[in-house]
Amino acid sequence: MEFLVSLIKAFVVGGLICLIGQIILNKTSFPPAKILVGFVVAGVILGAVGVYRPLLKFCGAGAAVPLTGFGNLLSEGVKEAVKKEGFLGIFKGGFSACAVGISVTIVFGLIIALIFKPKRK
């Protein structure tokens, strides 16, 4: 039962975050890349002011999987690093927090490029 409630929470919050993206996409002529940048920067700011952590606690992956969660990861990483290492942490925290995601993406980009042929659209 608890499992199901968590899934529903993640579904609703995650869905709403995506819906916001779709509304911005429809109402403005921003290309998707601009909207993605907006979401990540929004995530960084929301994470920095401490709004994002309660949301993550509430709905788990519902807040972590959208790109705002990626932004939050960056600011959380910087916060930890500054606490631990002071000045150098400013430049260290963001990348080390999102290292796994970016590295896996690059490696699989290469693997997929090796295996598959580009599709003609």
Place this chain on the structure above:
Amino acid sequence: MKKEEYLKYVEETTKRADVKKTFLFSFLFGGLICALGEALRLFFLNFSLNEKDASACVSCFLIILTAILTGLGLFHKIAKIAGAGTFVPITGFANSVISSALEFKTEGFILGVGAKIFVIAGPVIVYGTAASIICGLVFYFITLLGGTI
């Protein structure tokens, strides 16, 4: 009603229906991807991974799934229906990198894949990093002034 008026009316109503549909689908697909992520996260937490590692594993799983779907050419078929539902989650970031890698394969592995893999996702990393460094500076000055972060 004249013919032109009627055509205009038809166009407007179908457009409205289309907009409603894209909103509904982006909510549904986005929600489904996040719910899948949550199911995986709870599964990984059961394997005594800590919160951070469990989230990282969820991202990895979704990235790999996106990679396979992109390679098979299925991702953009789903994305056509789901809109922001697939591109706002981490799947969108992964797809923008992996589809660029695949697309620029024709220009070679160094100057094509290597140089252009971040042609779409680059701005996200650049401005995400820049924003995080500004936050880091603010945090640093707060700690210097004796505050807690």
